Amino acid sequence: MLATRTQIALAYPQSVLRPLCEHLAEHEAVITEEEGVTLILLDGAKARLDLLPAALDVVVEAPDVSALQAMKRAIASHVVEFAPKDEAPQIRWSGDGTGPALPPDFRVLTVAGVETITPHMRRIHFRGENLARFEQTEALHVRLFIPPEGLAEPAWPMIGEDGLLVMPPPEERPVVRKYTIRKIDSAASTVALDFVLHEDAGPGSAFAMRAKAGDRIGMAGPGGRGLKPAERYVFLADETGIPAVARMLEKLSAEALGEVFIEVADASEEQRLPHPPGISITWLHRGEAEPGSLPLLQDVFARLEWPADGPSVYLWAAMEHAAFREIRAGARAKLRPERDQHLVVSYWRRGVAEEEHAAAKKAEMAKA
Template sequence: MQADSLQATCLLQATCLLQAQAEVPVTNPEHLIERVFDHFAGHDAEITPIERGSSAAFFFGQVFMQARPNGIVMGVKAEDEIALSRMKGMAASHLIEFVEGERPRFAWTGDGAGITQFPNFREMTVERIVDVTPHLRRITLSGSDLGRYATHGQHLKLLMPPEGISKPEWPVPGEDGLPIWPSDDKRPQVRTYTVRSLDLVSGTFDVDFVLHGDHSVGSRWALNTRRGDVVGVRGPIGRPVPEAEWFLLVGDETALPGIARALEGLPANAQGIAFIEVADKSEEQPIHYGAGVELRWLHRNGAEPGTTSLLVDAVRSVEIPAAGTRVHAMAGVEYSAFKAIRRYWRDELKLDKKNVLPVAYWRSGVAEGEKVPDDNDD
C-alpha cells in the first residue's frame, strides 16, 4: 500500500494500522509456518488459517505468514510504531528460532523501515536508591516520554552496561527488526523487571530488585549502582491489568511489584484475593488496596525459593466465583508452580483462557534468556 493510500485509509478509520512486510528465503516453508504458529497458539494467540499459511492476533498486533515456492512472505500490523516494532521483532525472532539450517537474511519494508533506534528505547538515570525490606531494593529511574507506562504493560527490559563503561552503547534495530548489539566487551546485559510505581510529573518510575548477593545480574547491578548511573530501558511490555469484578493475584518476590501495583490500581469496588510468597515476615511491605480485597502473605521460613507448594496450595484453596462474574486470575511464579497452576485453572476448572494469565517468571537453575529443552508435559 502506498503512503498516500495508507493515509487516506487512516482518515476513514477510527484507528490506523501501520503495516510492514518481508520476504524470507527458507526451505520447507509450510512446515516452518506450522511450527511457528503452533508456538503462537501455545501463547494464547488467536490463530486463523489462510491460504498456504496462518495469521495470529495478539493483544498488541497481528502477524501472518504465507508459503511461497522459495520461502515465506510475512506481514505485521499494529496501531503505532512501538507496537509495530515489537511485532516485527517477535515475528522475526520466532521464525529464526524454528528455521532449520543457516539463519536467513531478510529486510522489512513498509512502515518503520530504516529506523535507527527502537521506538520504545529510553536512556534513563538512577535518581534514588532505597531499601524497602532487608532483601528488596527500590531504585528510581528518571527519563523522558514515559506516558506509555501509564496505559500499557507493567514490565520492561532493563539494559545494564558492563562495569567501568563511561559511555554505554546500546543495541540498534537491524533490517530484520532484531537488535544489532555492541561488541561483547560493551554489550549490556538484559533482564525483565516491573515498574512498581510511576510519576509522570517528575518523569520517574520505581523498579524493585530482590537482593541475593552476586548470584544474579540484576542483584549485582542493584547492589553496585550509584545515583547518576545510566541504564537503558525498553518497554513497556506485557498486558495491562484487564477490567474485572473479581481478581486472583498470585506470585513470589519476582511478581510482588506487579501485584502491588495492580492492587493499588484496582477500582474501589473490586473484589478478590492476593497471595504473595516471601522469605519471612520481615519481607512484607506496605501495599494499599480496597476493602473488598484480601491480601495474604505466605512465608517460606527458611525454604529456598521455588521449592515449596505454598502458592499452588493457596490457588487450589480459593473458590472462584460462579459463571457470570468477570474474573481475572494472574500468577507470576517459578516454572514448576506455573505448570501446576496453569493445569489447575485450564484443565481442572476449565476457566476461559482469556480470564487467566499464568506466567513462569523464572525457572530454578536457569538464567533469563538461557535455552532449556521443552518438556512438553502439558
C-alpha cells in the first residue's frame, strides 16, 4: 500500500470539506465518518481527512501510484476550487508519489512506422512503455497530445508537487484530439491508430500526414463504453468510426447477428474488416460530395426496422454532428428502452475544430 500526506492551512477547513465531500459523492465516492474523521473511498484509494483548528490534514492510501495520484488530484483540485478565492491554499504532499510526474494515465508514444490503408486513411504504428491499461475492449478511445510542429523537445502535462495538473506554457502546449486504438499489443509495447486525412487539416490530420519514425506524441486514457450484449447489432459510422467498428467486429462472437453501414468517399476507401458471418457490411459512397454533407447514414437509419417483438438491439453510431443529431433523436424515439441499448456519438463537426465542438457537446450535456 502506498501512502502520502499533506496538511493544508485553511481559515475555515469545514467550509471546504463539506462541498468537497458532496462533490465527490456525486462522482461515486463513498463517504463515511469515523470518530470525527472523514473517510473517502474512490476507485481503490482511501483518504482520511481530519479537521484541525486552521488546517485540513489529509492522508491518502492506495494500492498503486495511479489510484494514489487520482485521489490526490481529486482532493487538491476541489480544495482549491472550494477555498475562498483570496486564500489560495498551498498544498505539498510528502510520502509516496510526490514530485513532478507524468499523469498516471499518460504515455509518451514514438512513431515506429507509417502505413497507407486507403488514400485517406493512414495507420501510424507507435512504440510505448507500460501500455497494458490501454489493452481492453471496454474503453476504445484515447486523447492524443500532439506537440506543436517543429518543437525540438515536446512538453507534456505533469502532476505537480501539489497533486494538480500543470500544462506546458501555451507556445509548447500540445493540442488534444480523440482517436481510437486500432491495434494494441502491450507485451510487444506497440499500438496503432488510424487517422483520417481530411481537407482543412487540423492538428490531428496534419500530424498523420507529416508523421515520421521517431516523432513523439502523448496518449491518455482510455475512455468510452464497450459493446453491450444483444441479439442484433447495428453499427453506423463514417470513416472516423471505422477503427472502433473494426475492433467491435473483432470482439463479437462467431454467432453474432446484425448490420453495419459505413459511409466513405468511394470504393477505394473501403477496407477489409473481418466479421462474423451473420453480420452484413454495407459501404455507402458519397462520391465527390464533401464528408458529412449528405444524409446517407440518416437515410439508412430511417429505413431500418425495429420490430416491437424483435430481438434485443445494440445500436452504435459515430459520425459527423448533423447525422449524429438526427440518428440520436431517432434512436431515442424508436428503440425500446426496456430491451435495447444505444450509443450514438458526434465524432466531428463540419467547419468546426475539435475545441469548439467539444465545448458545444459539454454545454449541451450540461443543459440536458
